[in-house]
Amino acid sequence: MASVYNWQLGREMTYRFDQAAPERQFVAIFNINRCIACQTCTMACKSTWTFSAGQEDMWWNNVETKPYGGYPQHWDVKTLELLERANPGGQTWGGAPAAEAPYGVYGGRTIFEAASLGQQAVGYLPSDEEWGSPNIHEDSPVAKAALSDGVSLPEHRTWFFYLQRICNHCAYPACLSACPRNAIYKRPEDGIVLIDQARCRGYRKCVEQCPYKKSMYRPDSRTSEKCIACYPRVEGSDPITEGRPMETRCMAVCPGQIRLQGLVEVAPDGTWVQAPDNPLYYLIREEPMAMPLYPQFGTSPNVYYIPPRWVPRQYLRQMFGPGVDDAVAAYERPSRRAQAVLQLFRVTQSIIFSFEVVEGPKVAEINVGGRPLEIFDDTVVGYGKDGEEVVRVNVREPQYERPAQYLNTI
Numbered sequence: 001m002a003s004v005y006n007w008q009l010g011r012e013m014t015y016r017f018d019q020a021a022p023e024r025q026f027v028a029i030f031n032i033n034r035c036i037a038c039q040t041c042t043m044a045c046k047s048t049w050t051f052s053a054g055q056e057d058m059w060w061n062n063v064e065t066k067p068y069g070g071y072p073q074h075w076d077v078k079t080l081e082l083l084e085r086a087n088p089g090g091q092t093w094g095g096a097p098a099a100e101a102p103y104g105v106y107g108g109r110t111i112f113e114a115a116s117l118g119q120q121a122v123g124y125l126p127s128d129e130e131w132g133s134p135n136i137h138e139d140s141p142v143a144k145a146a147l148s149d150g151v152s153l154p155e156h157r158t159w160f161f162y163l164q165r166i167c168n169h170c171a172y173p174a175c176l177s178a179c180p181r182n183a184i185y186k187r188p189e190d191g192i193v194l195i196d197q198a199r200c201r202g203y204r205k206c207v208e209q210c211p212y213k214k215s216m217y218r219p220d221s222r223t224s225e226k227c228i229a230c231y232p233r234v235e236g237s238d239p240i241t242e243g244r245p246m247e248t249r250c251m252a253v254c255p256g257q258i259r260l261q262g263l264v265e266v267a268p269d270g271t272w273v274q275a276p277d278n279p280l281y282y283l284i285r286e287e288p289m290a291m292p293l294y295p296q297f298g299t300s301p302n303v304y305y306i307p308p309r310w311v312p313r314q315y316l317r318q319m320f321g322p323g324v325d326d327a328v329a330a331y332e333r334p335s336r337r338a339q340a341v342l343q344l345f346r347v348t349q350s351i352i353f354s355f356e357v358v359e360g361p362k363v364a365e366i367n368v369g370g371r372p373l374e375i376f377d378d379t380v381v382g383y384g385k386d387g388e389e390v391v392r393v394n395v396r397e398p399q400y401e402r403p404a405q406y407l408n409t410i
């Protein structure tokens with residue numbers, strides 16, 4: 001076993017392979033607070049990539065209602081339970097946040113470190129029944145969920161939220177380390193994780209050991225498949241992109257405007273190269289406002305979430321790590337710069353590689369949590385790969401008043 005640095009855990013951890021960081025990494029941020037669960041993202045992915053026979057149960061993108069929903073059912077509770085069994089009470093964090101340990105240091109075992117001899121990681125294969133209901137417990141804050149092994153979740157009354165999920169294109173993918181055929185690889189140019197269909201023999205070790213259950217088995221081809229991050233779009237080789245790197249389909253279609261996706265630069269040791277003018281780097285590392293999903297699993301997932309403000313903190317801390325309190329505070333009272341950067345969600349399909357903020361006048365002062373918050377009509381400008389301007393948008397949304405002759409004509 002090799003040792004690699006996992007900055008989300010603030011420490012070295014064991015992994016099957018030596019450090020082999022990509023030059024750039026595919027990264028996305030989902031703002032949970034804005035999702036309306038319309039499933040447009042889910043259907044955009046389905047109609048693009050998984051519409052064929054044998055792919056009926058494949059939802060590379062899904063949106064589930066937490067705390068009870070999940071696809072496959074109970075995927076997260078079951079993996080948390082496996083970690084707990086391997087190391088009772090061990091999923092704890094300590095230490096103060098530091099530059100390369102922004103959430104402190106994880107003191108427990110990852111899925112790799114909790115594995116027994118002969119295993120790469122702890123995991124399980126979901127049953128057909130668990131794969132059968134992609135949106136079970138939709139919109140339900142009171143569902144009673146009994147796990148198949150007799151463990152049950154408590155009932156409560158007042159909250160739920162939507163969790164948007166795709167493959168995390170992890171820095172240390174468990175699917176990749178699990179594969180006995182070495183059929184899974186991480187691309188050096190963008191960190192996208194792919195399965196070589198010619199090498200795959202359908203052993204399903206990736207399905208078993210991905211803690212997010214985002215590698216899926218296709219029975220008619222007897223191979224596993226997973227989200228490919230719409231790589232022709234990210235490469236700029238899709239004909240509609242005119243050579244410019246574009247965001248994935250699930251990002252581009254989102255009517256809730258909750259998604260932003262791009263690329264960050266990675267250093268050879270796996271840490272991120274400082275880039276405070278990259279909008280993803282800014283929201284994840286500078287503010288920080290967006291958090292990784294279950295960082296304790298140890299795969300270093302690259303989809304980050306702006307956590308929901310209304311959910312009990314204990315639940316959020318388990319799901320997003322100890323940085324979640326600061327993240328919620330940063331979103332509730334966004335800094336002047338963050339107010340501008342948040343406008344970049346879903347205003348262009350082009351990947352924004354950098355941004356600048358042009359200051360404008362103060363336009364409002366609102367009360368947040370008993371304290372005043374100033375709002376400025378700043379302009380945020382997004383730049384593409386070659387430094388060309390791809391978008392320009394203001395903090396204050398423009399209002400249009402239709403002339404009276406057009407009222408009630410539709």
Ligand code: SF4
Binds near residue numbers: 034037063164255259
């Ligand atoms: S398209 Fe956007 S708003 Fe609709 S479910 Fe997906 S993430 Fe949520």
Ligand code: SF4
Binds near residue numbers: 172299
């Ligand atoms: S989320 Fe799962 S399938 Fe995707 S890269 Fe990570 S371990 Fe692999």
